[in-house]
Amino acid sequence: MERLSHRKTHSIARAAAAVAAVTLAFTLGACSPGDTSSAAKGDSDTLVLGIMGSTKDEIQPYGDASAISNGTLVRQLYNGLTTYDNEGGISYDLAESMEPNETLDVWTVHVREGVTLHNGKEFTADDVVDSIGYIIDPANAFPAATALSMIDPDGVTALDDHTVELKLTKPYGQLPHQFASERVVMRSLEDPTDPDTAVGTGPFTLTSFTAGQEAVLERFDDYWGENANFSKLKLSFFIDQQAITNALLGGQIDIAYSVPFTDVATLEGKDNIDLVVSDSASYMTIAMNNDAEPFNDPKVREAMRLVADRDEIVSNAFGGYATAGNDFYDKKSACPTPENAVRTQDIDRAKALLQESGNENLSVELVTDGAFPGMAEAAQLFAAQAAKAGITVTVKKLDVATFLAKWGEWPFVVAYAGGPYLQVIQTHLLEGGEENTAHFNDPELNALSEELNTTVDEDEQCALITQMQQIEFDRGGYIVPAYSQSITAYRSDRVSGLKEDLFGRTSIQYEGVSVK
Amino acid sequence: MTEMIAISEKRATESAKHKRGRTMKKWIGKAVQGVLTLFLVSLLIFFATQAMPGDVARVILGVNATPERLEVVREQLGLNLPLFQQYTQWLFGILRGDWGTSLTSGAPVADILGMRLRNSVTLGLSALVIMLPIALVLGVIAAQLKDRAFDHLFMGTSMVINAVPEFVLGTVLIALFGTTVFHWFPPVALIPPTDMPWWHIAALVLPITTLVTGGVAYLSRLVRVSFIDVMNSEYIQTAQLKGLSTRRILYRHALPNALAPIIPAASLVAAFLIGGTVVVEYLFSYPGIGSVLIEAVGNRDLPLIQAVVLIIATAYFVFNFIADLLSEAGAGARKG
Numbered sequence: 001m002e003r004l005s006h007r008k009t010h011s012i013a014r015a016a017a018a019v020a021a022v023t024l025a026f027t028l029g030a031c032s033p034g035d036t037s038s039a040a041k042g043d044s045d046t047l048v049l050g051i052m053g054s055t056k057d058e059i060q061p062y063g064d065a066s067a068i069s070n071g072t073l074v075r076q077l078y079n080g081l082t083t084y085d086n087e088g089g090i091s092y093d094l095a096e097s098m099e100p101n102e103t104l105d106v107w108t109v110h111v112r113e114g115v116t117l118h119n120g121k122e123f124t125a126d127d128v129v130d131s132i133g134y135i136i137d138p139a140n141a142f143p144a145a146t147a148l149s150m151i152d153p154d155g156v157t158a159l160d161d162h163t164v165e166l167k168l169t170k171p172y173g174q175l176p177h178q179f180a181s182e183r184v185v186m187r188s189l190e191d192p193t194d195p196d197t198a199v200g201t202g203p204f205t206l207t208s209f210t211a212g213q214e215a216v217l218e219r220f221d222d223y224w225g226e227n228a229n230f231s232k233l234k235l236s237f238f239i240d241q242q243a244i245t246n247a248l249l250g251g252q253i254d255i256a257y258s259v260p261f262t263d264v265a266t267l268e269g270k271d272n273i274d275l276v277v278s279d280s281a282s283y284m285t286i287a288m289n290n291d292a293e294p295f296n297d298p299k300v301r302e303a304m305r306l307v308a309d310r311d312e313i314v315s316n317a318f319g320g321y322a323t324a325g326n327d328f329y330d331k332k333s334a335c336p337t338p339e340n341a342v343r344t345q346d347i348d349r350a351k352a353l354l355q356e357s358g359n360e361n362l363s364v365e366l367v368t369d370g371a372f373p374g375m376a377e378a379a380q381l382f383a384a385q386a387a388k389a390g391i392t393v394t395v396k397k398l399d400v401a402t403f404l405a406k407w408g409e410w411p412f413v414v415a416y417a418g419g420p421y422l423q424v425i426q427t428h429l430l431e432g433g434e435e436n437t438a439h440f441n442d443p444e445l446n447a448l449s450e451e452l453n454t455t456v457d458e459d460e461q462c463a464l465i466t467q468m469q470q471i472e473f474d475r476g477g478y479i480v481p482a483y484s485q486s487i488t489a490y491r492s493d494r495v496s497g498l499k500e501d502l503f504g505r506t507s508i509q510y511e512g513v514s515v516k
Numbered sequence: 517m518t519e520m521i522a523i524s525e526k527r528a529t530e531s532a533k534h535k536r537g538r539t540m541k542k543w544i545g546k547a548v549q550g551v552l553t554l555f556l557v558s559l560l561i562f563f564a565t566q567a568m569p570g571d572v573a574r575v576i577l578g579v580n581a582t583p584e585r586l587e588v589v590r591e592q593l594g595l596n597l598p599l600f601q602q603y604t605q606w607l608f609g610i611l612r613g614d615w616g617t618s619l620t621s622g623a624p625v626a627d628i629l630g631m632r633l634r635n636s637v638t639l640g641l642s643a644l645v646i647m648l649p650i651a652l653v654l655g656v657i658a659a660q661l662k663d664r665a666f667d668h669l670f671m672g673t674s675m676v677i678n679a680v681p682e683f684v685l686g687t688v689l690i691a692l693f694g695t696t697v698f699h700w701f702p703p704v705a706l707i708p709p710t711d712m713p714w715w716h717i718a719a720l721v722l723p724i725t726t727l728v729t730g731g732v733a734y735l736s737r738l739v740r741v742s743f744i745d746v747m748n749s750e751y752i753q754t755a756q757l758k759g760l761s762t763r764r765i766l767y768r769h770a771l772p773n774a775l776a777p778i779i780p781a782a783s784l785v786a787a788f789l790i791g792g793t794v795v796v797e798y799l800f801s802y803p804g805i806g807s808v809l810i811e812a813v814g815n816r817d818l819p820l821i822q823a824v825v826l827i828i829a830t831a832y833f834v835f836n837f838i839a840d841l842l843s844e845a846g847a848g849a850r851k852g
Contacts, residue, residue, distance in 0.1 A: 058621060058622065066578045141592075213708075400815075401569070
């Protein structure tokens, strides 16, 4: 070894040189002109949105409505007959009006004139008939068919180029609301050989799409409505929420569709990043299956609602970006809500109720897929709060496929409700509703819902909705611990014109939005 | 005399031929074994996926999965066929070079994976090419400076890095060079599907650095130990006594012998880099086969899962095969 030592300096120097060479090569490479990864930094005509994506996303619009990335794509490419405005009111989109007959079972739709499809042809009543027929065809098994279940498949007729008649299987006064569903959109189906070609009427056309990676869209200059002030839109799909925040901080994207509540503090401190905080119609609930032990006992349900410390959940799971929930579906309609004080934690009363029902040492499993920010955290907090009343709640976080495998069968499950009240009644509160995970089936509420279907008068509707919310509060199957808000983060040095939105569309509505 | 020589030469060639034949047989045997292993892997993955709760039809339909719709979608996707038939259909497809279509997106698996495989290979290969020389140089220096300050620093640092999961390492690098302290490199590796990954070298820096750091910490320690062993061996000491130059000792005698135990480790690292970069791909949202595997498993998208697992298993097999070849060749060379 001794004899080697005089060469030591030499070999170290060579090693250092080798490392330096590699590093240099790399640094030089980093400056290569081909590098376009930070397109967001310079291009004044391209907006880049970062959003959670999935390889199962598709261009055809009538799939699973819970995939937000797919919903974003659909919104740019297509329009519905009606839509919801930013505050939750309904407005006409491709329809100019929708009028029912006296008995509310035949509706006449006047289709907007002068609307151009992405293939250059005019959008007509035939396209409406084709689209509706395609959506409700059982052979296609589209989730979007749920919203149109009251339409008679043989009763969809074009009366002329711009008028469609819809016959229903039962009187239904809320049809315009059903057509405002995110996935009930209109398209051209002239080329039946390739239903995946996106021929819609939306503000953007599709240039390229790779599921789970990115979509590139071009502004459609013949769009009939107000459009964006930039010409190219890139949707970057992520598989990890944290990476979206990082990409925003690193300037790789202009807007983050949503950010986890835990990241808000970091983002708030940055000079060139701003937030849009919106009240939201989308929030988590905890569903208790009314048909299954132990929740078939109303006393147990009441006790579970009483153990929740809503303020703690608001501040700790949602970082303060929420208001205390009151066990009914709120923020989903413009109607006045029941004037009940928010349920506060009452451990003694909960214990007493459990004792009365013979469930002193209650032990239950609460399952969640943790799909939305704050969900898993809120479930954990609830479990800790329930422990104070001697209830053992074990939170189980499952992957989506496992979670869906027993959808509708879980006795105790973290659920989710988006969309307006009129849709929520169908899906969450009536027997057979596809998201009625609580198996709620209340004769009085059912009757009110029937009554609601028979009126188009807004005041009457509101009176009925308020009564239904009261029933939910009194004896519903859901715990609604918090009405969380939705947070969109964006680069304020690049983007302007984003608007608050009740339905989480702040980052995907580009009417009047500009990029610097 | 000449006859004798001729005969012995003939014998030598025959025995060499014989030997070569045996070696050939051995490698063919290994290759067959490899193919059989891949077949078993595919069988295992198929039934393991079947055993997982939930199916792809439910994932596609989400919360709107009515029994009627489930039936229609299952029929469309061929999920109602007997398991055996589903498997053989897939297997014969693979044998014909047809990887099938993704059950969730309907896109051909070959299309989805072609681009992602290119990205993963680029990431893994770059990391390997950078990692090997660094690990070698660091290991040799540490061995030469054994028990000195550099060696202690090296041992301490590499131990810490080895103990830190890649996820943490990557997160630290992102915060340091991407988002919080410096803004030198993009924190997320967004490679558009139509672009070659090397067009976006800046975006590759952090993922590659994460892989290289972890790999170097592991491999350079092996190099160090192996080198110290060899330098202490008798023949090196003899060489030193014979007065051979240090360079000659290092490169002609020490290095080839020190490499022998490192090669299998390096090829395992290589195999890992092709398929096992799942964590790094996920962390940087890098569009490779690792990140698509995570999604495919979540979606129960069997053709996609099968294809990715087969690719990873093949990579492991091929690199092990190469490692065996190399170490055998090395041993042969040393014997001769």
